[in-house]
Amino acid sequence: MKKVFLFGIDGAPPELVFGKWLEHLPNIRKLMESGAYARLNSTIPPSTIVAWNSMISGKDTSEIGVFSYTYVDDEGRSRLVNSHNIKCRLIWDILKEHGKESIALYVPLSYPAKPIKGLMVTDFLTPDVDSNCTYPESLKEKIKTMKNTDIFFDVAVGLAGHKGLEIDVLIEKTYEMTEMQIELLKDVLANEKWDFLMAVMIGTDRLQHMLWNHFDETHRRFVNNSQHKNALRDYYVYLDKKLGELLELLDKDTTVIVASDHGMIKQEGKININNWLIKEGYLFLKEGIDLSEKKRFSRELIDVEKTVAYGGGAYNARVYLNKKKLGKDYKKIREEMIKKLRNIPDDKGNNLDTSVYKAEEIYKDSSNPECPDLTVYFDDLRWASNPDLGQHGIYSWYTAVGADSAGHSRQGCFVISGKGIKSKGKIGDIDIRQVLPTILKLLEVKCPSDIDVNPVEVF
Amino acid sequence: MSNKEITTVSIPTQLAEKLKKRIEGTGFTSLSGYVVYILRQVISSVEMDERKKNEKEAFSEEDEKRVKERLRSLGYLD
Numbered sequence A: 001m002k003k004v005f006l007f008g009i010d011g012a013p014p015e016l017v018f019g020k021w022l023e024h025l026p027n028i029r030k031l032m033e034s035g036a037y038a039r040l041n042s043t044i045p046p047s048t049i050v051a052w053n054s055m056i057s058g059k060d061t062s063e064i065g066v067f068s069y070t071y072v073d074d075e076g077r078s079r080l081v082n083s084h085n086i087k088c089r090l091i092w093d094i095l096k097e098h099g100k101e102s103i104a105l106y107v108p109l110s111y112p113a114k115p116i117k118g119l120m121v122t123d124f125l126t127p128d129v130d131s132n133c134t135y136p137e138s139l140k141e142k143i144k145t146m147k148n149t150d151i152f153f154d155v156a157v158g159l160a161g162h163k164g165l166e167i168d169v170l171i172e173k174t175y176e177m178t179e180m181q182i183e184l185l186k187d188v189l190a191n192e193k194w195d196f197l198m199a200v201m202i203g204t205d206r207l208q209h210m211l212w213n214h215f216d217e218t219h220r221r222f223v224n225n226s227q228h229k230n231a232l233r234d235y236y237v238y239l240d241k242k243l244g245e246l247l248e249l250l251d252k253d254t255t256v257i258v259a260s261d262h263g264m265i266k267q268e269g270k271i272n273i274n275n276w277l278i279k280e281g282y283l284f285l286k287e288g289i290d291l292s293e294k295k296r297f298s299r300e301l302i303d304v305e306k307t308v309a310y311g312g313g314a315y316n317a318r319v320y321l322n323k324k325k326l327g328k329d330y331k332k333i334r335e336e337m338i339k340k341l342r343n344i345p346d347d348k349g350n351n352l353d354t355s356v357y358k359a360e361e362i363y364k365d366s367s368n369p370e371c372p373d374l375t376v377y378f379d380d381l382r383w384a385s386n387p388d389l390g391q392h393g394i395y396s397w398y399t400a401v402g403a404d405s406a407g408h409s410r411q412g413c414f415v416i417s418g419k420g421i422k423s424k425g426k427i428g429d430i431d432i433r434q435v436l437p438t439i440l441k442l443l444e445v446k447c448p449s450d451i452d453v454n455p456v457e458v459f
Numbered sequence B: 001m002s003n004k005e006i007t008t009v010s011i012p013t014q015l016a017e018k019l020k021k022r023i024e025g026t027g028f029t030s031l032s033g034y035v036v037y038i039l040r041q042v043i044s045s046v047e048m049d050e051r052k053k054n055e056k057e058a059f060s061e062e063d064e065k066r067v068k069e070r071l072r073s074l075g076y077l078d
Helices: A014-020 A026-034 A048-055 A091-097 A137-144 A167-191 A203-215 A231-248 A273-279 A323-342 A432-442 B013-023 B031-057 B061-073
Strands: A003-009 A036-041 A070-072 A078-080 A102-105 A118-121 A196-201 A254-259 A263-266 A269-271 A309-312 A317-321 A355-358 A374-377 A383-385 A406-409 A411-417
Touching: A003 A231, A003 A432, A014 A036, A014 A231, A014 A411, A026 A036, A026 A231, A026 A254, A026 A411, A036 A432, A048 A432, A078 B061, A091 A102, A091 A196, A091 A432, A102 A167, A118 A137, A137 A167, A167 A196, A167 A203, A167 A231, A203 A231, A203 A263, A203 A406, A254 A432, A263 A411, A273 A309, A273 A317, A317 A323, A323 A355, A323 A374, A411 A432, B013 B031
Parallel strands: A003 A196, A003 A254, A102 A118, A102 A196, A269 A383
Antiparallel strands: A036 A411, A070 A078, A254 A411, A263 A406, A309 A317, A317 A374, A355 A374
């Protein structure tokens, strides 16, 4: 019986996995040599919750219907997204129609768990083990027997906030979380029935955000001779070893995919997008708002009558234009704004390699009110976006919650190896959406007609 | 569309007559086409309501607050 095992490594960058660190990762290397591998073009934006769901739905951000971690509900309140916000079918919905069983472990934006044909354990957005975190519910008993269930779903839970942690503690807790996640993964992989099994390891992402400037000598905040210089690489070596143990448990007819949802790139700093919009005369705040201290931006602060645009976003910037106010000038003003955004220099006056995307150019359905009019990658994501107010000027190094040493980049990794894979070695870049039809083909399931992309050319 | 993709359901004659009267001016050429249209509209609206309800009820207020704090500490939230 043909089976597919997808081992997801959140945010694994091809530059490190396929390049610099490959010699230390024997199991990934073996899969790359016995099969094919490619750089994977992520979604726009390369956000964890969007990208994984694009990979397993074959759909773009707009079809999934999720643009960020929050959405505005019908009462106008900013709410946290969850699995019910996903508008399209995911791979287990398709496989169910063909009588196939799926196991989904820790897949971002799977909380609350949904009844699927198979098993589900939810993701890092899970509040705690007592919440609706498994399907069937009885599965959570296995988690409850583990020694530190508080951090089973995310190392950042219940602690002084990820960025407030001592690095030593963060690293130790990340291993602890991963050990528990792998233990459950091994258990279900070996003992449960499945045709498709997917597990996403979040530990890499959590460490990368904090440790990048401990090994990247070109980082402007590089920590010279850091005792954590090899900590991130060591974690990859550990994950590779765990992958090797998992591969031992698979039968020979199983095709293995190792993939990441996006890559990672050093973060130079942040552009204070709303400060910039205020400076350029696009954004006006209500009278009496005190900006002498850092303040989180919220739409309630806007003077809607006067405002033309406001911004959001963490690694990329999302810019929303006031269509009602602009009327027929919408396109003209948008063009003018694009030009200005592209011309924002860095803090030393150097040009930035900034891309600005219009909604209708990148999305199939830009009618969703959450869909930003413009998506901005400052310096190809080396500069992040900071929507906070009260910062001085347009550059900052910290948000209200701390600093990042790295942000998400455009390309992740894709490795595939198994009996039916004819291509060997490096192949051309792939689109993240192509993973879905590739898995369906391997499982001999007809691809639904509403999928716009073809399987990866490896057959 | 092959026959396999069509099935027959019965509706009261009185309702059919009522619907026929409403077809005029809508551009629909058959009662079946009109009924399918109405059912799709209804079901899509019901599904939308269910989805919105599920979206809103996924997190308790307390849980949502906690998870949001966690995401802020990761720099993921605006």
